[in-house]
Amino acid sequence: MVMPEQSTPKPLWRDPLFSPGDRFPLGPPHWHWEGCEDEPSGPATRPFSLRGVVAGPRMDAELGWPYRYCEDRQVAFVHGDDGLAVPLLKHTKPGPTPVTSGTTDGQPGKPPPEEMASPDYQSD
Amino acid sequence: MGSRANHLLRRWPAPTTSPTEHRQVTVLILDREIEPQVDRVVEELAARDVPVFRTDLAAFPQTLTLDARLEPDGWNGTLATPRRSVRLREIRSVWYRHPSHFELPEGMSRPERRHAAAEARVGVAGVLCSLDALWVNYPSREADALKPRQLDVARRCGLRVPGSLVTNTAVGVRDFAAAVGGPLAGKNLSAASLVESGHLQTAYTRRLGPAELADLAGVETTAHLFQEFIDDKAFEVRATVVGEQVFAAAIHAGSHAARIDFRSDYSSLDYSTIDPPPPVRTGMLAFMRMFDLSFGAFDFAVTTTGEWIMFECNPFGAYGWLEDALDLPITSALADLLESGARP
Numbered sequence: 001m002v003m004p005e006q007s008t009p010k011p012l013w014r015d016p017l018f019s020p021g022d023r024f025p026l027g028p029p030h031w032h033w034e035g036c037e038d039e040p041s042g043p044a045t046r047p048f049s050l051r052g053v054v055a056g057p058r059m060d061a062e063l064g065w066p067y068r069y070c071e072d073r074q075v076a077f078v079h080g081d082d083g084l085a086v087p088l089l090k091h092t093k094p095g096p097t098p099v100t101s102g103t104t105d106g107q108p109g110k111p112p113p114e115e116m117a118s119p120d121y122q123s124d
Numbered sequence: 125m126g127s128r129a130n131h132l133l134r135r136w137p138a139p140t141t142s143p144t145e146h147r148q149v150t151v152l153i154l155d156r157e158i159e160p161q162v163d164r165v166v167e168e169l170a171a172r173d174v175p176v177f178r179t180d181l182a183a184f185p186q187t188l189t190l191d192a193r194l195e196p197d198g199w200n201g202t203l204a205t206p207r208r209s210v211r212l213r214e215i216r217s218v219w220y221r222h223p224s225h226f227e228l229p230e231g232m233s234r235p236e237r238r239h240a241a242a243e244a245r246v247g248v249a250g251v252l253c254s255l256d257a258l259w260v261n262y263p264s265r266e267a268d269a270l271k272p273r274q275l276d277v278a279r280r281c282g283l284r285v286p287g288s289l290v291t292n293t294a295v296g297v298r299d300f301a302a303a304v305g306g307p308l309a310g311k312n313l314s315a316a317s318l319v320e321s322g323h324l325q326t327a328y329t330r331r332l333g334p335a336e337l338a339d340l341a342g343v344e345t346t347a348h349l350f351q352e353f354i355d356d357k358a359f360e361v362r363a364t365v366v367g368e369q370v371f372a373a374a375i376h377a378g379s380h381a382a383r384i385d386f387r388s389d390y391s392s393l394d395y396s397t398i399d400p401p402p403p404v405r406t407g408m409l410a411f412m413r414m415f416d417l418s419f420g421a422f423d424f425a426v427t428t429t430g431e432w433i434m435f436e437c438n439p440f441g442a443y444g445w446l447e448d449a450l451d452l453p454i455t456s457a458l459a460d461l462l463e464s465g466a467r468p
Contacts, residue, residue, distance in 0.1 A: 023264035024249035026181060026225040027156070036319035048342035049312055049327060049349075054388070056317075056324035069157035071207045074166050074178040076158050 150214045151462045152203070152257070153178040155221035161444040161455075162221065168459040177203065177210040182224035184248060192251045199251050212251070216465035217258040219458070221440055258465045260418040260458070265439045269415050271313050271349065274436055281410035282403060283434045286351040294340040297350055301337055307353040308332040316387075329385035354425040354433055360386055361424040361432070363400060364443045365412055366457040370405055373446045374398040374426070395449045404432045411437060418461060 040046055067076040151169055155162045157180050169176050179188055183205060192201035192212060202209045226244040228237055253263065275285045289300040290313070301308055310330040317326045330336070331353050363372040377383040378392035386393055400408070404424075412420055421441025425433045447454045 021245060022267045024245055024253070025263065025266055026245070027222050028225060037322050039321055043341050045345055046342050047345045047348070048340060049310060049346070050318075050325075051310075051342070052330055053318075053320075053325040053327045056326060058322050058324075067158050071205070073170070074153075074176060075163040076160075 149216045149463060149465065150175040150177055150210050152210065152215045152218045152252075153221075154181060154218065154223040156180050156182075156224055159221070161442065162219075164444065164447075164455040165219065165458050165462070168455050169463065172459065172463060174459075174463050175210075175214075177208060177215075179203070179205060180224050181248065182227045184226050184244060186227060186229065190248055190251060198256065199254050212255060215255055215257050217260065217462045218252065218255070219260045219462055220263050258418065258461070258467055260461060261420075261439045262416065265415060265417055269417075269437065269439055271436055274411075274415075277414050278407070278411055278434050278437075281407040281414065283407040283411065284431060285434050286354065288352075289350045290347055291350070292344050292347055294343050297337065297340055297343060297348075300350055301332075304352045306355060308337065309351045309353040310336075311349045311351060313347060313349045326387075328381075328388045331384050354427060356428045357383070357425040358428045359426055361398060361400070361422075361426055362441075362443075362446060363408060363422040363424065364441070364446070364452070364454055365408055365417075365420045365422065366454060367418060367461045368409060369457050370400060370408060371443075371446075371452040371454050371457070372398050372400050373450055373452065390445075395446060397450050397452070401430075401432065407434075408437075415439070418467070419458070 040050075067078045069076050151174060153162055153166065153176060155178070162178065166176055166178055181188070184190065187205055189204050190201070191204075192199045198213075200211065200213050202211055204210070226241060226248075228240050228244075232240060249263065253259075272288075272290055275288055278285050286309070287300075287304055289296060291297060291300075297308075308331075310332050312327050316328070317324055319325070332350070359377070360375045361372055362375060363370055365371075374396045375386050376394040376396070377386055377389070378394065379389045382389040382392045408420075408422055411422075412418075415437075417437075417439055419439065421438045421443060423435040423437075425435065427433065443452075443454045446452060
């Protein structure tokens, strides 16, 4: 196949600082963080910026999502006590809401997910 | 904004499709499956009869397939799941949030997995990023918007930013503290969280007075960010920018911890809507243009004298909890942007 020639090629921007992974960041699949059992190293080598970190939930186990993704509507649902499927987004209004292990957006007292979704995961 | 500033960052090329050419509008959403912010937008677009193709990239290659062919006018082909498919040429806009890493078939060796993962990332990213579509936001914007770079761009855009120091020397910290003449804020340059001992660990902003600055062991182990601590902060603001629209929420802290970093104690927070002063609004929009962002979540401190001091902009920030608390129509604005496919 012959490609038409571009009279004025668009410049390509390349930054040697970043790998393809950095430029197309992806998180861990299903919140699984494997191989993260390392303990803090000690005061001589631990970065100052990690002093005072606050511990959260374990991240290496299957989270107890009560929600299931619906491929047809492309949103998540949970089955209520009456057996009816309730969209997840109905549970994200202010006030008492069902507690999940990780989806915390909109739940007062819980952080929004941006803090848990830092896309620094690199698969081996 | 001078021409020098305009050349600081690359701008994504203008669309090559003629405005009068008919194109099917399909919104591609790349994120995890359990994400209420995305659910809202999906439902909003569905109510408008806008076709949506939502997928997590963890589905590739096992249940998500890509079949793309380079044609004289660009990549074409299909992206498909067992339930639906979309022609690449029909994708008008892409909402890129936090998709998961590809889930590869079991049984691969570690070298095979590394190879397959790299091939998947370059292949899928290479094709999708070539599409003539609006990206909200383009995936590399997070890498572009490094915090030190953000602070400098914000300054160029007329926004006030805190005095800041990036260093790996204790003497540098002490000199900076002496120059500031007050407490410092210790912040992270990159992600605020890590997984250690199997647990999520979150590093919130710390207020560093003389006692904390007396022992700076560990500063030399990597780069650290220190800023002047805004002691006369009245409240903080999360300003969510969608295209040219700004939705700002004042965040009033009700505890000592939340006054240092509101993320550390959400239960103590109260919210109210607020209009950014015109120069701040102008500065935010200039910042968005500089980084070629269509969506951004800015964090400010507002002092008791009414000065707005910008900390950072998260190109993938959360907004759902503020939309709920204050009835901010952010979902609708995002749906408008994605449906139009128009670059701000």
